[in-house]
Every structure is written in C-alpha cells, then in structure tokens.
Amino acid sequence: MSESLAVTERSRLRRLHERGAHDRATIDAILDAQPLCSVGYVMEGKPYVTPTLQWREGDHVYWHGSSASRALRAGKGTEVCLSVSILDGFVLARSGFHHTVNSRSVTLFGTAFVVEDPAEKLARLAAFVNHLFPGRYEGLRPDHPQDLKGTMVLGLPITEGSAKLRSGGPNDEPEDYALPIWAGVVPVSLQIGAPIPDPRNLPGVSVPDHARKPRIG
Amino acid sequence: MSESLAVTERSRLRRLHERGAHDRATIDAILDAQPLCSVGYVMEGKPYVTPTLQWREGDHVYWHGSSASRALRAGKGTEVCLSVSILDGFVLARSGFHHTVNSRSVTLFGTAFVVEDPAEKLARLAAFVNHLFPGRYEGLRPDHPQDLKGTMVLGLPITEGSAKLRSGGPNDEPEDYALPIWAGVVPVSLQIGAPIPDPRNLPGVSVPDHARKPRIG
Structure with missing residues (x-):
C-alpha cells in the first residue's frame, strides 16, 4: 500500500485545502470509524445515491446488497463515488457566515467490481460481520x-480520493470578538446503546461481549 | 403541498417495498431529523457525491456552500439526487445473511435551482441557522x-423521491430460532454534548438555551 493517494484532477482539494488530506492513514481512520456511506453512480445519465454500509479490508472498501438491486447492478464495473462523512459538532460563530461544522469525511472515486468467486464472497461477508463485531461470524449458523x-x-x-477534516472552535472576523455574542461548539457524537436481546433468544444465552460495542466511532 | 409524492420510475420502491413510503409526513420527519446529507450529481458523465447540510422549509430542501465550489456550480440547474440517512442500530441475527441495520433514509430526485435574489438568499440562510438553533440568527452580527x-x-x-425505514428485532429463518445464538439489536443514536464555549467569549456572556440542543434527531 502506498502511504498517500496520488492527487488527480477530481481528487484535488480546491477549497479549504488546508483541511484536506490524501494520506492513507487519515483516509483509513475515517473509513473505519463510520460504516454508513453513500454510493453515487450514474444511470442513463442521471445521478443516483444509495446509502449502505461499507467496510475496509486493506486497500479496498466493500459494500453489499441484494443481487436484485438495480443500484448494485449499475455498480458492476461502473464508476462510483463513495462518500463517508461524520458530523462531530456544530460550530457557532458570531456571524451567520462563520457558522460551520466540525466533521470528517472521505470521498473515493473509482470503478467498482463485483466479487464473483463464492468462496471469496463468503470471506468478505464474514469479514464484514467481524469488522463490526469481532469474532461474531464464527458463532453464527x-x-x-x-x-x-x-x-x-x-x-x-482505494486509489483515488481524499479526506477532509475540520475541528476546533469558531474563526470569526477580528473585530467580531468584541461582540457580546456566545460562540462555541456544540459537540455531537454517535452513542452506542445497551444491547436489546431478541425475546426469542433461548434461555441461558447471554449477551456476547462483541454486542456491547460495535467497532465504530 | 400534496400529502404524498407521486411514484415515478426512479422513486418506485423495488426492493423491500414494505419498508418504503412516499408520504410527505414520513419524508419530512426524516429530513428534519438529520441535517447531514449527500448530494449526488453528474459532471462530464461521472458521478460525484458531496456531503453537506440540508434544511427543509415547506416544500423545499436547501443547502449551501461557497460560490467557488465546483459541486455547487455543477448543481446549478442540473439534476441531483439528495440522500439523507440515519443509522438507528445494528440488528444481529442468527445467521450472517439476516444481519441488517435499523435505519431511516430519504432519497430525493430533481433539478436544483440557485437562490439568486440577495434578500431571499439572506432569508434562507437565516432560516438555516434558526432551523438548527431556534432564535440564534437574530442575535448575531x-x-x-x-x-x-x-x-x-x-x-x-420535494416532488420526487421516497423514504425507507427499518426498525425492530431480527427476522431469522424459522428453524434458526432453535439455535443457542444471541440475537438482538445494538442501538446507535446521535448524542448532543455540552456546549464548549469559545475561550474568547466576553466575560458575562452565558450559554444561550438554543446551544444546549440543536433541533435534530
């Protein structure tokens, strides 16, 4: 794996490039923190976006769905733009213009391929379950x-794309710091709740450790 | 406003249609619960997805950005697919195949327009701030x-699109309920943290009520 993605015409960070990154460590950390993603593709010249879950294994991201899904069929060997974004907080400034959000996002470009080999497909899906809940797959039917x-x-x-990150407090105009306006950050984060057992679990089957916290965030 | 969106070829729910909805009440509730969205568009035949914040006013969703942004320039009078999705939990079943997520999502299709009139633009941006933090805009510079x-x-x-929702516990194969495998739901939710004041706030400026909880979720 190369440590940074090559900067291409479509992955070059045009705006606020100081908040951008092309290094794999930054990109991978964001992909691994948030499975929810949006896959964009073009069908008959029109844009489509499908929300789904992605998981990363080494130099690839994967996602899955029904073989009957038109979104996935359209993704077969076609160009996609995969986007992952995490909202970390609202930044309240002294003017409307300087309000912003703290966030982390990754945008990847490329041609999606279908994992055709049944054994490899099974291995990928097992990795998906274990990516979120380590060790769960082996205990399943x-x-x-x-x-x-x-x-x-x-x-x-993972060959073309970029990350974008923003953190910290508001950046106001110098003269606006003299105003008696409350400014600051309202943090938001993903909270994992206590596992809710299926009422049909057999007696004596206890909550496994992996269900207490999916490996996200 | 009509109470339900007309079902079109691209907004028709093909898979798991029992989880889908075209009624405005369902669509609006999801749009209002999650400002983070993904805007998909086509540029030179290729797909692009940009994460941004949306806000709804009546029969429209709005989003904003720098006039220099190629994503927004491309969105000027061009077709977009706007996607909002909320992850509510991981559903752990007794087989890998029946693992799923509880979630709510909205997909909208249409042609984006630019709000050109300066007074209307200002009104929309003020509404954006107040949508998240009621009453904040009037107190700003x-x-x-x-x-x-x-x-x-x-x-x-908001004329073409659909919502999709899934909630509840796992749905396993009838014979799998006899297996001693823990199944259930691991809930996830957005948590709002305590406001973090800007160190440069003037003495005596206290946290406004609106900063304690953005109007999301």
Whole structure:
C-alpha cells in the first residue's frame, strides 16, 4: 500500500485545502470509524445515491446488497463515488457566515467490481460481520448457498480520493470578538446503546461481549 | 403541498417495498431529523457525491456552500439526487445473511435551482441557522454583503423521491430460532454534548438555551 493517494484532477482539494488530506492513514481512520456511506453512480445519465454500509479490508472498501438491486447492478464495473462523512459538532460563530461544522469525511472515486468467486464472497461477508463485531461470524449458523447467491458484494480499490477534516472552535472576523455574542461548539457524537436481546433468544444465552460495542466511532 | 409524492420510475420502491413510503409526513420527519446529507450529481458523465447540510422549509430542501465550489456550480440547474440517512442500530441475527441495520433514509430526485435574489438568499440562510438553533440568527452580527456574495444557496423542490425505514428485532429463518445464538439489536443514536464555549467569549456572556440542543434527531 502506498502511504498517500496520488492527487488527480477530481481528487484535488480546491477549497479549504488546508483541511484536506490524501494520506492513507487519515483516509483509513475515517473509513473505519463510520460504516454508513453513500454510493453515487450514474444511470442513463442521471445521478443516483444509495446509502449502505461499507467496510475496509486493506486497500479496498466493500459494500453489499441484494443481487436484485438495480443500484448494485449499475455498480458492476461502473464508476462510483463513495462518500463517508461524520458530523462531530456544530460550530457557532458570531456571524451567520462563520457558522460551520466540525466533521470528517472521505470521498473515493473509482470503478467498482463485483466479487464473483463464492468462496471469496463468503470471506468478505464474514469479514464484514467481524469488522463490526469481532469474532461474531464464527458463532453464527453457517450461510446457506442460496443466501450467498442472493447477495452481491462490490469492491472498490482505494486509489483515488481524499479526506477532509475540520475541528476546533469558531474563526470569526477580528473585530467580531468584541461582540457580546456566545460562540462555541456544540459537540455531537454517535452513542452506542445497551444491547436489546431478541425475546426469542433461548434461555441461558447471554449477551456476547462483541454486542456491547460495535467497532465504530 | 400534496400529502404524498407521486411514484415515478426512479422513486418506485423495488426492493423491500414494505419498508418504503412516499408520504410527505414520513419524508419530512426524516429530513428534519438529520441535517447531514449527500448530494449526488453528474459532471462530464461521472458521478460525484458531496456531503453537506440540508434544511427543509415547506416544500423545499436547501443547502449551501461557497460560490467557488465546483459541486455547487455543477448543481446549478442540473439534476441531483439528495440522500439523507440515519443509522438507528445494528440488528444481529442468527445467521450472517439476516444481519441488517435499523435505519431511516430519504432519497430525493430533481433539478436544483440557485437562490439568486440577495434578500431571499439572506432569508434562507437565516432560516438555516434558526432551523438548527431556534432564535440564534437574530442575535448575531448582521451578515456583510460580501459574505452573502461568496455564498451560494441551492434549493430542490420535494416532488420526487421516497423514504425507507427499518426498525425492530431480527427476522431469522424459522428453524434458526432453535439455535443457542444471541440475537438482538445494538442501538446507535446521535448524542448532543455540552456546549464548549469559545475561550474568547466576553466575560458575562452565558450559554444561550438554543446551544444546549440543536433541533435534530
């Protein structure tokens, strides 16, 4: 793996480039912190965005869905733009113009491919479950072959894209600091709740450690 | 406002349609709960997705950015797909295949327009601040005309799109309920933190009520 992505015409950070990054460590940390992503693609010349979950394995991100999904069919060997974004807080400034958000985001560009080999597909889906809940997959009922057939797994090499990050307090105009206006940050974060057992769990089956906290955030 | 959006070829819910909705009450509630959105558009035949914040006023959603932004320039009078999604929890089933997430999402399609009139632009941006923090805008330093020039506001009529929702526990295969596997839901939610005052706030300026909780979630 190269440590930084090459800067291309579409991944070059034009605005507020001081908040941007092309290094893999920054990009990977954001991908690993937030599974929710938006996959953008073009169908008959029109834009489509599908929310789904992504997971990273090494130099690739993967996502999945039903083989019947038009979004995934359209993604087969076609260009996508995959976006992950995390809202960390609202930045309240002394003017409306300087209000902003603290956030972390990654945008990736590339051609999605379909994971066709059944054994590899199974391995990727197992990795997906274990990515969020380490060790869970091995304790599950093994997948049925027909389930695997109904699931499409797509991959995207992490080769073109960028990260963007903003943190800290407001940046106001110098003269505005003299105004008696409250400024600051209202943090937001993802909270993991206590696991809610299925009422149909068998007696004596206790909550596994992995269910107490998915590996996100 | 009509109470439901007409179902079109691209807004028709093909998969798991029992989880979908075209009624405005459902769509509006999701838009109002989560300002973070992804705007998808096509530029030179390729897909782009930009994360930004949206706010709803009546029958429109709006978003904004720098007039210099290529994403917003591209959105001027061009087709977009705007996507909002909220992750409510991970649903852990007894097989990998039946793992899913509880979530709420909205997908809107349409042609974005630019709010050109300066007075209307100002009114929209004020509404954006007050949408999240009711009453804040009136207490701020008034916007400078040049700030307004540097900001582009885009709007999209809420006319074509759909919502998708999933809640509740796992749905396993009938025979799998006999397995001693823990199943259930791991809830996730957005948490609002305590406001962090800017160290440069003037003495005696206290935290306004609106900063204790943005109107989201």
